[in-house]
Amino acid sequence: MDDTADTALPPGLDLLWGLRERNRRGPRPGLSLERIVQAAIELADAEGLAAVSMSRVAERLGFTTMSLYRYVASKDELLTLMMDSVAGELSVPDDLPPGWRAGLTYWAKEQLALFRRHPWTAQIPITGPPLGPRALAWMEVGLRMLEDTGLAGDEKLGVISLLSGYVRGEAQLSMDLAAALQAHPRQATYGELLRTVLDADRYPILHGIAASGALDFPSEYSEADFDFGLQLVLDGIGVLIASRSRDADGADRQDGPGPPSDGP
Amino acid sequence: MDDTADTALPPGLDLLWGLRERNRRGPRPGLSLERIVQAAIELADAEGLAAVSMSRVAERLGFTTMSLYRYVASKDELLTLMMDSVAGELSVPDDLPPGWRAGLTYWAKEQLALFRRHPWTAQIPITGPPLGPRALAWMEVGLRMLEDTGLAGDEKLGVISLLSGYVRGEAQLSMDLAAALQAHPRQATYGELLRTVLDADRYPILHGIAASGALDFPSEYSEADFDFGLQLVLDGIGVLIASRSRDADGADRQDGPGPPSDGP
DNA sequence: ACAATCTGTGTACGTTATACACAGTTCTAG
DNA sequence: CTAGAACTGTGTATAACGTACACAGATTGT
Numbered sequence: 380m381d382d383t384a385d386t387a388l389p390p391g392l393d394l395l396w397g398l399r400e401r402n403r404r405g406p407r408p409g410l411s412l413e414r415i416v417q418a419a420i421e422l423a424d425a426e427g428l429a430a431v432s433m434s435r436v437a438e439r440l441g442f443t444t445m446s447l448y449r450y451v452a453s454k455d456e457l458l459t460l461m462m463d464s465v466a467g468e469l470s471v472p473d474d475l476p477p478g479w480r481a482g483l484t485y486w487a488k489e490q491l492a493l494f495r496r497h498p499w500t501a502q503i504p505i506t507g508p509p510l511g512p513r514a515l516a517w518m519e520v521g522l523r524m525l526e527d528t529g530l531a532g533d534e535k536l537g538v539i540s541l542l543s544g545y546v547r548g549e550a551q552l553s554m555d556l557a558a559a560l561q562a563h564p565r566q567a568t569y570g571e572l573l574r575t576v577l578d579a580d581r582y583p584i585l586h587g588i589a590a591s592g593a594l595d596f597p598s599e600y601s602e603a604d605f606d607f608g609l610q611l612v613l614d615g616i617g618v619l620i621a622s623r624s625r626d627a628d629g630a631d632r633q634d635g636p637g638p639p640s641d642g643p
Numbered sequence: 644m645d646d647t648a649d650t651a652l653p654p655g656l657d658l659l660w661g662l663r664e665r666n667r668r669g670p671r672p673g674l675s676l677e678r679i680v681q682a683a684i685e686l687a688d689a690e691g692l693a694a695v696s697m698s699r700v701a702e703r704l705g706f707t708t709m710s711l712y713r714y715v716a717s718k719d720e721l722l723t724l725m726m727d728s729v730a731g732e733l734s735v736p737d738d739l740p741p742g743w744r745a746g747l748t749y750w751a752k753e754q755l756a757l758f759r760r761h762p763w764t765a766q767i768p769i770t771g772p773p774l775g776p777r778a779l780a781w782m783e784v785g786l787r788m789l790e791d792t793g794l795a796g797d798e799k800l801g802v803i804s805l806l807s808g809y810v811r812g813e814a815q816l817s818m819d820l821a822a823a824l825q826a827h828p829r830q831a832t833y834g835e836l837l838r839t840v841l842d843a844d845r846y847p848i849l850h851g852i853a854a855s856g857a858l859d860f861p862s863e864y865s866e867a868d869f870d871f872g873l874q875l876v877l878d879g880i881g882v883l884i885a886s887r888s889r890d891a892d893g894a895d896r897q898d899g900p901g902p903p904s905d906g907p
Numbered sequence: 908a909c910a911a912t913c914t915g916t917g918t919a920c921g922t923t924a925t926a927c928a929c930a931g932t933t934c935t936a937g
Numbered sequence: 938c939t940a941g942a943a944c945t946g947t948g949t950a951t952a953a954c955g956t957a958c959a960c961a962g963a964t965t966g967t
Contacts, residue, residue, distance in 0.1 A: 387831040388840070389823075396840055405944020406932040432923065445925080446946050454924065505816055506823035508833050508862060515837075515846055522848040532852035541872045548812040552769055559653075559770035567651040569772050573779075576652070576660055582779055584786040588796035598772060608805045615879030669913020670963040696954060709956080710915050718955065 388510065391456035395463055395511050410442060412450050416460045420497070423461065428499035431458075458503050463511030465497050471520050479620065480613055482524030487546050487609055490517075494550035501551040528620045538616055545612050553600035560599070570594030652774065655720035659727055659775050674706060676714050680724045684761070687725065692763035695722075722767050727775030729761050735784050743884065744877055746788030751810050751873055754781075758814035765815040792884045802880055809876050817864035824863070834858030 393399050394412060418439045423431050433454060437444045451457045469489055476482045494501050509518055521539040530538065567575075573589035588594065657663050658676060682703045687695050697718060701708045715721045733753055740746045758765050773782055785803040794802065831839075837853035852858065 387829060388836065389827055389829070402944060404932090404934045404942065406946080408945070410945090433925085434923080443947055445948080448925075449945060504819040504822070506827075507820060510836060510840070512840075515841065515849060519846050519849050522852075526848070531857075532848075532855055533857045535848075536852065536858075537868075537871050538875075541875055544812050544816065544872070545809070548808050552808065555768040556771060558768070563653055563770075565651060565653070565771075572652065572774060576774070576776075577779065582783050584790070584796075584799075585779060585783050588786075588800065591796055593795075593797045594800075604801075607801050608808070611802075611805055611879035611883060612876065613879070614882035615875035615877070618878035618882065619875060666913060668911065668963095668965045670915080672914065674914090697956080698954080707916055709917080712956075713914060 389459070389507055390452055391459040392510050394456075394460065408449075410440065410446060410450060412460070414440060415447055415450055416457065416464050419457055420461050420464060423499040424497055428502045431499075433457075455506075459506070459511075462500060462503055463513050465493065465500060466511060466513035466517055468496070469493055469513075469517045469520075471516075475523065479524055479528050480617070483521070483542060483613060483616070484609070486521050486524055487542055490543065490546045491550060491605065494546065498550070498554045501547055501554055529623045529626075530620065534619070534623070538619070542612060542616070545608060549600075549605050549608065553605075556598075556600050565598075568595045569598045653723070653771055654716055655723040656727075656774050658720075658724065672713075674704065674710060674714060676724065678704060679711055679714055679721070680728050683721055684725050684728060687763040688761060692766045695763075697721075719770075723770070723775075726764060726767055727777050729757065729764060730775065730777035730781055732760070733757055733777075733781045733784075735780075739787065743788055743792050744881070747785070747806060747877060747880070748873070750785045750788055751806055754807065754810045755814060755869065758810065762814070762818045765811055765818055793887045794884065798883070798887070802883070806876060806880070809872060813864075813869050813872065817869075820862075820864050829862075832859045833862045 388396070388398070415436065419431050419436045422435055422439060433447055434444045436457075437447050447457075451460070472485070476485050509515055518539060521542070522535050525535045525538060528535075570589050570592060573585065573594065577586045577589060579586040652660070652662070679700065683695050683700045686699055686703060697711055698708045700721075701711050711721075715724070736749070740749050773779055782803060785806070786799050789799045789802060792799075834853050834856060837849065837858065841850045841853060843850040
């Protein structure tokens with residue numbers, strides 16, 4: 380199982396690129412990576428990431444727990460494979476929306492839809508920059524949305540990463556909130572809770588907002604929350620793009636962001 | 644233990660506001676909430692959130708595992724208490740920076756510093772809007788930074804939430820990356836990995852960026868990555884604020900964001 | 908004094924990831 | 938054509954987890 384020394388790829392990713400050698404000897408495998416990954420995804424969709432244990436996955440396939448380890452080095456590796464697998468569901472339209480703003484909006488919303496379809500994807504820790512074939516293809520789509528913006532390559536990557544991080548964060552938040560709400564059903568609104576707890580002296584502004592009744596609505600995560608943040612982020616990206624096209628005219632930006640990472 | 648029915652607060656928060664009744668009868672407690680929470684925090688700081696088990700915390704205090712349950716209803720409750728406890732470390736300067744941009748920059752960086760000091764804080768799932776006394780105090784500080792911006796109350800909250808979410812997301816990312824890097828040390832840069840894997844036909848833009856050498860630096864998370872995104876988010880907030888002050892002059896905004904959530 | 912009520916302990920249960928040994932199967936080298 | 942290398946799937950074992958539950962001892966209110 381230690382034949383991953385030839386590539387420097389993180390564990391599991393060599394499988395995705397078909398770089399792990401096949402076996403000649405031994406009985407014919409009764410199982411396959413694809414079936415294992417698919418079973419794990421179905422389980423995660425149905426009962427959440429916490430329900431994905433090696434036993435449960437094996438049980439669903441009619442095999443024993445340990446049999447999975449003939450195909451996968453560890454549970455972490457399985458999670459990595461699950462991630463890239465669902466990334467294949469992200470659809471690339473034939474005709475891209477016109478302009479970077481519409482393009483990135485589509486990109487963000489499509490990704491959010493995926494997170495909603497497979498909520499567990501936002502729970503798996505990120506172990507590195509995208510390296511799976513399907514994740515990279517989706518990244519490529521995002522980059523294409525920025526083609527006419529005059530941004531440098533690493534700036535485009537920075538923008539894509541920021542946006543992707545925003546979507547992931549919001550997806551995670553909405554999931555965690557929903558889970559907590561299901562575990563401990565609440566009837567009081569955020570505004571009501573704040574009013575029972577805050578004193579006007581120590582928390583003047585919050586107290587004012589709470590008193591105004593602006594927070595007296597059911598505290599589920601809504602699409603409007605997502606759109607509010609998305610518009611802000613897009614506006615920020617717009618400022619960067621505008622400053623870059625100003626650069627192209629010879630003017631210099633005053634106190635704007637630099638590139639996302641300092642090269643050598 | 645079911646005397647939380649009078650308040651509608653989430654479990655554990657009544658403790659923070661001193662709303663859980665004290666006991667008269669029985670032996671004098673040999674332990675206290677504060678000591679438990681502090682021991683748990685020390686453990687999390689030293690060995691990560693995964694090391695925080697009821698056994699390990701109890702062991703550190705010289706008590707048995709089950710004794711903790713006299714003070715805390717569940718491990719989740721303990722995590723909630725840990726969160727609000729460290730929020731008390733966020734320092735409020737006597738003289739606030741001038742202007743919302745400097746103010747929010749301070750606010751974001753201070754919060755990032757807390758995440759760096761206690762990396763596990765970014766791993767605990769968010770179970771609802773902030774309700775602990777210290778978390779709310781910090782929120783109040785953020786709101787104060789926006790006082791002269793002309794934003795509505797719920798808009799201010801939306802801005803603060805977005806910024807807080809950004810910082811949390813970046814902190815989580817940098818932690819996850821560091822953990823993965825420690826578990827599987829890599830010597831190849833992102834650029835090198837991409838070049839071994841990408842073909843120019845399917846991934847033209849990425850291929851170009853990877854070929855340019857712009858990604859050939861050690862892939863640790865850097866402060867520059869954080870600042871890049873922070874500037875973008877602040878720029879986006881700037882656009883919103885500018886549009887709101889234009890509103891004050893009677894003009895209407897064209898295609899900007901709405902308030903973060905729709906009230907009743 | 909006695910009962911109510913609390914604290915801390917010990918035991919028990921079900922679940923987790925995975926290390927390891929072993930039986931059976933298939934291909935390859937001689 | 939045969940011996941053994943290399944593989945697949947199974948069974949067993951281990952240490953750790955959260956927490957339900959019963960119980961002994963301490964303290965207080967009546």
